[in-house]
Amino acid sequence: MNHFFKVMGLDRVMGLVPGFPAVPLETLSLSRASARILGEDITADQDLPGFRRSTMDGYAVQSRATFGASEANPAWLRMTDTIAMGQTPTFSLASDEAAPISTGGMLPDGADSVVMVEHTEPVDDATVEIYKSVAPLQHVVDRAEDYGKGQEIITAGTLIRPQESGVLAALGMTDVKVFKRPVVAIISTGDEIVPVEETPAPGKIRDMNSHTLAGLISDAGGIPMQLGIVKDNRDDLFEACSRAVAQADMVLISGGSSVGMRDFTVDVLSDLPQTELLVHGISISPGKPTILARAGQKPVWGLPGHVVSAMVVFKVVVLPFLKKIMGKKDWADQGLTIPATLTRNVASAQGRTDFVRVDLQERDGKLYAVPVLGKSGLIRTMVMARALLEIGENVEGVEKDTRVNVLPM
Ligand SMILES: Nc1nc2c(c(=O)[nH]1)N[C@H]1C(S)=C(S)[C@@H](COP(=O)(O)OP(=O)(O)OC[C@H]3O[C@@H](n4cnc5c(N)ncnc54)[C@H](O)[C@@H]3O)O[C@H]1N2
Ligand code: MOO
Secondary structure, three states, X not given: OOOOOEXXXXXXXXXXXXXXXXXXXXXXXXXXXXXXXXOOOEEOOOOEOOOOEXXXXXEEEOHHHHOOOOOOOOEEEEEOOOOOOOOOOOOEOOOXXXXXXXXXXXXXXXXXXXXXXXXXXXXXXXXXXXXXXXXXXXXXXXXXXXXXOOOEEEOOOOEOOHHHHHHHHHOOOOEEEEEOOOEEEEEEEOOOEEOOOOOOOOOOEEOOHHHXXXXXXXXXXXXXXXXXXXXXXXXXXXXXXXXXXXXXXXXXXEOOOOOOOOOOHHHHHHHOOOEEEEEEOEXXXXXXXXXXXXXXXXEEEEEOOOHHHHHHHHHXXXXXXXXXXXXXXXOOOOOOOEEEEEOOOEEOXXXXXXXXXXXXXXXXXXXXXXXXXXXXXXXXXXXXXXXXXXXXXXXXXXXXXOEEEEEEO
């Protein structure tokens, strides 16, 4: 049976994202947690750093003992024992004293600052001249200056970048709760599609979508599971979809999403157990014939077969859903856009959101967005493109020389 599109706006489709729950958590060693999504809120259970530390090689002092010190009028201070690195000083510093200290050393009680060694000169074994005054807390990192005990540091749903790994290390977190990496199954469909290793007979082409989609999934932090090519046959597709739903957290079926005679995706999704068809058609271009169903708790997508359409739909529609099931709290953020000047007029139909492929070119210190024209079956247009220009559904087009913000791809 053929179903005709009931086209839905992009905003309404995005409104479906919260209906899909995140994958479960797992506990990993800190070194394996890098680039994963944090699954717990992190609050400092200690002060960081736990003591006042020097940021320079020099002398720990009481800053007021240096006030007014200059080349012409140096302050004379008594030198104490050198502060050993990694040790607590065994003495308190008096106002007329200076304690030799290295970068990272712990200041003794009484000291509130450090004079750089360049601004000093030992007079003898017991005395040092100070040529420059220091302010309180100058050249030191104070106790709890990074984070104070009890302070919230990062929350669940945050990507663990190298800097987050660093703070988790500082807190002594050897194990970290993270969201599992979601497995995303990819099924390519079509009697005309053959695998990469095959030479296509006349009328056939090699499967590109399994590979473009796998790359997009990996880049987003998911695990692509390529399930190969399924012929235009309802039973084969039903079988492949059932297997995919059982094994993966999300399923992408490319091709067969349109209303052609052999487009079985909607029929198959309508017949899968516990499956509800949520979307059949989105008012975007490219990508109008996109299908979304919920199989149990899992999103199952029918993506348009054209290679560009499948990639664009992944980037602008599927990705927020993938981020949501990965546990990311910022799933709705598109990420940073790049401001550029459009080099030609671009037309767009009212009532649908257009995504125009653009190259980014720098000339005379200015960045230009150069539309890449071509049909959505041409991979060349994606190879040339570096970003997407979104044209809203109530906008008829964008004129040459307009400043636009484009989404890097
Ligand atoms: N009567 C209508 N026909 C079409 C409509 C429509 O609204 N009414 N929409 C057009 C649009 S827009 C698109 S996009 C395509 C979507 O078609 P399907 O999702 O059904 O995909 P197929 O027909 O299977 O394939 C389309 C195109 O893409 C090639 N393809 C498919 N899979 C792959 C792959 N894995 N690697 C490389 N290329 C692939 C396929 O050979 C076709 O050329 O429908 C229009 N038609
Ligand atoms: O919408 Mo199709 O996805 O334009 O090429």
